Amino acid sequence: MTSSENFVHPYIPNSVPSVRQAMLEEIGAASIEDFYADIPAGIRLHRPLDLPAALRSEVELTRHMEELLARNTSTRQVLSFLGSGCYPHHVPAVVDEVVNRSEFLTAYAGEPYEDHGRFQALWEYQSMMAELLDVEVVNVPVYDGFQAAGTALRMAGRVTGRRRVLVATAIDADKLSRIRDYVRPDHDITVVPVDPETGSADLDALHRELAAGDTAAVYADAPSALGIVDSALPRLAELAHDAGALYVVGCNPLTLGVLAPPSAYGADIACGDIQPLGIHQSFGGGNAGFIATRDEERLVAEYPSRLFGLAPTSVEGEYGFGDVAHERTSFALREEGKEWVGTAAALHGIGAGVYLALMGPQGMREIGDTILAHTAYARQRLAQVPGIEVPYGDALHFADFTVRYTGGRTAAEIRADLKERGIYGSVPTGEHEAAFCVTEVHSKADIDRLAAALEEIVK
Amino acid sequence: MTAHHAPAPVSPEDARIAPKPRLRRFQQASWDEKLIFELGSPGERGVLVPAPDPAIAPVEIPPALRRAEPPALPEMSQQQVLRHYLRLSQENLGADLNIDVGQGTCTMKYSPKVNDQFVRDPRIAALHPLQDEDTVQGVLGIIHSLELLLKEISGMDRVSLQPAAGSAAIYTNVAMIRAYFAARGELEQRDEVITTIFSHPSNAACAKTAGFKVITLHPDADGYPDIEALKAAVGPRTAALLITNPEDTGIYNPRIEEFVRIVHEAGGLCSYDQANANGILGITRAREAGFDLCHFNLHKTFSTPHACGGPAAGASAVTEELAPYLPRPTVEFDGERYRLDDDRPESIGKMRPFYGVVPNLVRAYAWIMSLGAEGLRSAAETAVLNNNYLLHKVRRIPGVSVPYAQGRPRVEQVRYSWQKLHEDTGLHSEDIGLRAADFGTHYWTSHHPYLVPEPMTLEPTESYTRADLDEYVAILTEIAREAYESPETVRTAPHRSTIHRIRPETLEDPATWAVSWRAYRRKILGEATR
C-alpha cells in the first residue's frame, strides 16, 4: 500500500496514477513496495510523517512565505552600519543577471565539454583574483573565509612540518573558533594580543612567541577584526620568515584596488572571503573562500581544493579547461593531513568574476578610495560626538571601526535606541564598546545622520 | 523589370514537416568565446562607483601598504561583460536543460523557480546577520521551522542548519563525536572511525581531517556492507561508524540495525550519511535504525540548486544526548519569539560564519512546505520507481552489467558497469559519457577507486517523465551500438559539444599547468609578467 497514490504534484510527473501503473507493469512489479524489499519492517516508519499540510499551489506557498518575509526588516528599509564580517556593498545588476541564469544556477559536475562555460567562468575568476592578489594560483572557491583560513594554515603546517600557529592581529572570535576546531588535530593556535593602545600587532610579544620555536605560520588579517590595516604587516613577514615559518594573510579582496596585496609584503599564502565582491548579505549566508599562492610546487601540492587549468584541445585555437592534477605530484606531505573536497561555493566565484570584470582596475581603485575616505570621515565625525571615543589613533581603517562609549550607557542600550530611530549599528564588542561599518553605499549625509542620532543617544 | 508570374500552387503536403527523429539532433552552443582578458579596451567601464562627497578628504595610504600598480583586470563596458557571461552560460548543461539523470549520487532534481524568488527578495538578500532579533523574526522562524521539519523527517531530536554543505555536515558530525568522547575522557582511547568503501568518500576524509584513524570496510560478495568485516573492525578503539544507506550502489543495507547495534555494543556512536535519502523520505528514518547522528544535503534531497558546485547547504541532526555539542548559536523559540542562543558552553563552536547558507535554507523550507508529508513520500516513491524503471531498461543495453545483489531492487540510484563493452571494444566508460554530450546529456562514473569497473552511476530522481527516461535509455542504446559498430565515433567524441577532446597532460605537469591567465602568459607564451 502506498500513501501517495493520488497525489499528483507539478514537480513529480510520474506520480500520475496511470503512468505509475504502466511503469510498474513494464518492470513487472506489483507495487512500489517491491522496491523497498531490502528495508526491514522493524525500521520502517509505519505512519505518515507528521508535517504541516502542504501548500500545494504557488499561490498558497507565496502567501505563506510573504507572511514570513514581512516579519523581516531589510537593510534597504533602514540605515544600516552593520559589517563585522558581512558587508553591505552594492551588487551590480549584471552580477545578479548572470548568477541567476538557469544554465549556471542548475549545472553541477559535468565534464569540461558540456559544461565548458562553467570551467571557463571559474578559470577566469581564478585569473582575475590572481591579478588582484598578484599571484599565479587561486583555487576554485571553498565554503567561506573561515574555511579558507583553516585550510591555508593546515597547508602551512604540511609545508613546514611544524605545530604552532601564531595569530598576530585582532581576530574575529567566531573565525578563531572555526580555525581552532579545524586545525586542532595538528596545530595549536596562540593569539598574540594586539597593543591595546594602537590596536596593532605587538611585535615584541610576537618575537617572544617565535623564539619558542616550532612555528608553522604567522597569521594576520588585513584588515583585522578591528578594521585596522596594520602598518606592521610587512614587518610580520620578516619575523615569520626569520623563524622559518610561513606568513599567511587573510585579506578583504575589495581593498586590493588601493592596498598592497599580501604577496607584495611577503605573504606566502593569502586567503579570505569574497562576499564583498558582489555577493548579497543574505543574513550572513553568502560566503565563499579563496586561497592564493605563488606557482611553487611545494605550495601548490598542498591545496586540498580544486584548481582549474587551461589546456589545449585537439582543435587548433580552442580553449579547454580541466582539473590541474596537482595532488599527483610527488611533492608534499599530503598523507599527513588530507582534507576533504565537497560541493562548496562555485557560483559565488562566478559572480565575483563578473563583479571584478565590471569593476575593472578603475572601479576597484575608486571603491577602495571611497571606502577608506568614508571610514576615515566616520571615525573623525563620531569622535566629535560627546561621550564617544574613537580608539586606535590614526591607524588605517577599512569599512569596520570601533567606538567606545564614555557616558555610562552600554553598547547594547545604544544599539536599541539607534534601532528605534531606524538606524542599525553599534554591534557590541564589549560592554561599552561597539563596532560600526561604512562602505561605498553610505553617503556623507548618512554618516552625519548617524552622528546626529548618537549625539542624542549617547550623552 | 522582370515579368510577374503567379506563384506555383502548393499543397498541404509541401507544408508538411517530417516528424522528429527518435534521437534529437543536438548541437551545443559553441560561441568560440575569447578569454575575458582578451576582451575590452583600456578605459572602458562596466559599472561606476560613487565618489566620496567632495567635503570628505581622501586618505593617504602609507607607502608600504599602498598598491604599486593597478591590478590588470579586464576593462569592459557593461553590455560586453554581460554578453561574455551569457555566452559562457549557454555553454553549460544545467539541470534545467538536460535530462539530468546521469549525475548519480547528486540527486539532480528540479529546483522550483518560485523558491528562487523568495531568496532574491531583499527581505532575505539584504538582511544583515547582526540585526536585532526583532527585525529578523521571519528568517529566524524559517530556520527554526526547517529544523522542526527535518527533525520529523529524520526522527532525531535536534538539528543544526549551520553546515555549509553535505561534507561540512559530515565534518560537523565528526566534530561532535570528537567532543562527545573528549567530554567522557575517552578520546585518547577511541581514535578509530569505521566507514564503508561505498559510502561517500568525505566520510573517511572528514574523519581523518578531524584526527581519527579510518578503517574502510569492503563489501561482501553480494555488494552489501560486510558485517563480518565490521565485527573484525570494532573494538575499544572504535569512536564511530559513518555510513551511507542506501550506499552509492543504490543497495540498501538490510542489516543496518545490526551494524548499529554492534558499534553501540563496542561503545561507539553511529552517524548516518543521508546523502542518498531521496528514495526513503517517509519510508524509514535514522531514528528507527538507531543512529545517534545523521546529516542531509539540502541541495540534493531538498531541491536547492547545485549552482555549478555550490553554494550548497547541510543539516546535522542528533539525539538529545549529543545536542549540547551542536554548533552555536542555535535558534530557539519560546512560543512567541525566536532568538539566537550563543550561550552553549559544550558546543563545538562555529562551523561557518553566522548561521548557515540562508538562501538555501529558505528554498529547502519552501520545497518541503509545498509538498507536505504526502508529497515527500510521493517524491521518494517516484524516485524509486523511476530508478527501477531505468534499471529494467538499461540492463538490457549491450555491454552493460549491474554488479552485485543480483535480482534485488535498488533504491534511488544504480551503479552500472560497462566492463563488458570495454572488453569487447576497448572503449572506456568515460568515452561513452563524453559521447552522451553529443546528445545533450551526460553522466558521472563513480568515485575513485573504481570498485565497479567502467562504472556509470544513474539517479533519475522524481523529476523526470517516463518519456525523459526513455529518451535517456535510447541515447545510451545508440552509443552502445556505435561502440560496437563504429567505435572511432565514440572514442573521439564529443563532436557536437562546445569543444573537442582536451589534451589533459599539460594539467599534470608543474611546468605547464596554468591556473591563471598570468601563469599561462608566463609559462606558455613566455611573456614577462610581474
Next chain:
Amino acid sequence: MVNPVAGLGGRVGLGGTDGRERRHRALALGARALAGERAAAALRELRELRAGSGVGAGAGAGAGAGAGAGALGGAVAEPEVVTAAGAMGADSVAAAGLTARVVYVPGAGDETSAEDTLAAVRAVVAEGVDLLLLAGGDGTARDVLTALDGVHCPVLGVPTGVKMHSAVFGVSPRAAGQVAAAWLARSGSVRLRDAEVMDRDEDELRAGRVASRLYGWLPVPDVPVRVQQRKTGSTAGAPEAVGGIAAEVAERVGDGLLALGPGSTTRAVAAALGADVSLTGVDVLALRPGHPTEVVLRDGGEDALLAAGPCWIGLSPIGGQGFLLGRGNQQISPRVLRAAGGRERLLVLCTEQKLASLGGRPLLLDTGDEALDAELAGHLPVITGRRRTSLYRLTT
C-alpha cells in the same frame, strides 16, 4: 613479437600450448591460430591516431622502434616497426596496414619454438625500441622476461594466450593497442609500472593442483583512468598513498626490524622509507625513528630471515590476483611467520586502487601449513595510507 601458437589450446580445451606435443594435439583437434589476428587488431590502433584523439593523444611513433614521437598536433605519423619474420610479427604488421623492418628470421620449419621467441626478442630489443609489444600468453611473457634478463625495455602484452594470469596484458587487443599508442605518443598521463609475470606452476600442476607462480616483473605502460571526470568529493588514486603507507608502517614498527616481501608496492614503500630493495627478494630493514633506514639483509632465504631476529613482516598482494602468501615469497615460510609473531606482526600493504583492482576477490594465502593458514585467514586490516586501513578478506 607474436607467439603464433599462443592460444591454440584454449578453444579445444587443452590449456596452454607450452611444448610441442601439446601444440600438435591442439592442431589435430582443429584449433585455429588466432594470435596473428589479435596482434593485428592491436596494431591497427597504432595507425591513424590523430593528435589529441582518445587515450593516446598525438601521433604514434614506432610500435617497436626508436623513432621519436610524432609532432603533437601534426599529421598522421607512420610508426616505425621492427619485428620478426612471418607469423612471428611481420604478417600481423602487414595485416594492420603498417610496414615493418624484419630483424629476425626464425629457423627453417613450419613452427616456432621458445628459442625463436628468445632470439627474436633479443634482436628487436637490440634495435633500441620504445616499446616491445608481445602477443601471447603467460608462457610468452615468461620467455620475454628471460630474454630481457634485466635489460630495461617497456613491454606490453596483447592478450592472445589461454593463460593470462600475468599483469602485463591489456584487457583486449584493441585496448592494448590504445595503451601502446598513448605510450608512444608520450602522452603525459602514461607512466610505467612494474607488472607481475605469472604462470602456472608446473610442479604444483604435477601434484594435481592448479596454482600459479610469480616469475618476475616487467615494466608496463599504465594509463590511469582519466581523472578529469571528477565530481567534487571524489579522490583520485594518488601516488602519495604509497608515501602514506610508508609513514604508517614507520609508526607501527617504531624502532625495529621490517622484512619486506617482493613486489612493486613494497619496493616503493621501502624507497619512501629511504631504502633501495630488490623487486624480487625478501629484504630486512632496520627502522629507527630519526635515523636513516638500513638494509640489514638482502634477498634473504628462510634461514637468514629466522636468524635476523624478530621482524615485522610487510607484504603486498600480487596485483589482480590477490596472492599474499605462498606465491613468489615462499622464503616467508610458516616458521618465519610464527617466529615473527603471526597475524599481529603481519603488515599488509596495498593502495586502495590496487585493492579495488581485485574486483572483490579475496586475498589468498597458501603457506603450506594448514593450521597457520587457518590462523591467518579472516578479515585482515590492509594498510592503505597514513592512518587508513581497509578490512579485507584473506582466505586459503
